[in-house]
Amino acid sequence: MQGKPFHILNQVLDGAIGAAVQSYATQRALDVQTRREDYLAFVAHDLRTPLSAISLAARVLELSVHDPAKSKQTGQMLKTLHRNVQHLSSLVANILDESINLQTGSGVTLKCRHFDLWPLVEALIIDLNPVAGTGSTRLLNEVPEDQTIYADANLLRRILQNLIANAIHYTPHGDVTISAGPSGDGLGIACTVSDTGSGIAADLLDKVFDKFESDPANGNGMGLGLAIVKTFVEAHGGTVRVDSEPDRGSVFRITLPDR
Numbered sequence: 706m707q708g709k710p711f712h713i714l715n716q717v718l719d720g721a722i723g724a725a726v727q728s729y730a731t732q733r734a735l736d737v738q739t740r741r742e743d744y745l746a747f748v749a750h751d752l753r754t755p756l757s758a759i760s761l762a763a764r765v766l767e768l769s770v771h772d773p774a775k776s777k778q779t780g781q782m783l784k785t786l787h788r789n790v791q792h793l794s795s796l797v798a799n800i801l802d803e804s805i806n807l808q809t810g811s812g813v814t815l816k817c818r819h820f821d822l823w824p825l826v827e828a829l830i831i832d833l834n835p836v837a838g839t840g841s842t843r844l845l846n847e848v849p850e851d852q853t854i855y856a857d858a859n860l861l862r863r864i865l866q867n868l869i870a871n872a873i874h875y876t877p878h879g880d881v882t883i884s885a886g887p888s889g890d891g892l893g894i895a896c897t898v899s900d901t902g903s904g905i906a907a908d909l910l911d912k913v914f915d916k917f918e919s920d921p922a923n924g925n926g927m928g929l930g931l932a933i934v935k936t937f938v939e940a941h942g943g944t945v946r947v948d949s950e951p952d953r954g955s956v957f958r959i960t961l962p963d964r
């Protein structure tokens with residue numbers, strides 16, 4: 706083919722290739738942008754719970770600092786403040802790490818190791834106690850003391866923090882219990898967060914892990930907590946499921962593969 710038709714074909718091909726390259730570039734920019742927005746939203750979301758624990762603990766400290774009878778509680782609150790602040794610093798460090806990962810396109814990166822689960826759960830319970838209030842919601846650590854788990858400790862902490870914060874929110878009076886053991890198939894470790902709270906209506910159960918799916922009655926809710934849980938659990942090659950009965954409570958169960 707030569708002459709005018711050749712030039713026309715060339716022009717058409719150039720146009721088509723140009724458009725494809727352009728649309729690929731736009732799509733890729735959008736993907737990176739979406740991941741960046743997701744990620745920043747996830748981190749901003751997870752900053753809120755430790756921040757409210759800090760401000761509530763600070764308030765208790767303020768009220769008790771002149772009362773010698775409360776010095777034990779004061780010491781405990783100071784520890785809680787300290788640990789929550791450490792957690793915030795590590796989240797900020799994560800922002801830096803993960804924004805570098807975003808630029809290289811690798812998404813969530815895991816730093817997995819074997820560690821004891823009981824102390825992680827115990828520290829979380831102490832840190833979230835100010836959110837649970839004094840006495841109305843009990844937080845119970847039923848993880849066996851010799852239970853180990855293979856996971857990224859920072860991400861597992863954020864997974865459990867979201868599940869426990871939800872359980873506290875929907876259990877104004879009652880128990881929130883964290884337990885763990887070998888999964889039924891023997892391939893991993895299952896960890897459950899159970900509550901005796903309001904439960905979840907059957908038509909909502911399938912949707913709770915979707916982004917921006919939040920109970921309208923929960924004015925502060927962004928509907929991100931369980932989307933974060935699912936993303937982080939799946940990044941470990943694990944699964945998460947929920948069983949719930951209205952007015953009886955909910956059981957969130959994550960299973961992480963052992964290695």
Ligand SMILES: Nc1ncnc2c1ncn2[C@@H]1O[C@H](COP(=O)(O)OP(=O)(O)OP(=O)(O)O)[C@@H](O)[C@H]1O
Pocket residue numbers: 750867871872873875900902903904905913914918919920921923925926927928929930931932955
């Ligand atoms: N333990 C629970 N008991 C009852 N309902 C729950 C529980 N956990 C989650 N839900 C339901 O699932 C919805 C989604 O939870 P998710 O954590 O994703 O969002 P949220 O708690 O509303 O907001 P966010 O966590 O972003 O602040 C909640 O709005 C609530 O309707």
Ligand SMILES: [Mg+2]
Pocket residue numbers: 867870871929930931
């Ligand atoms: Mg939540």
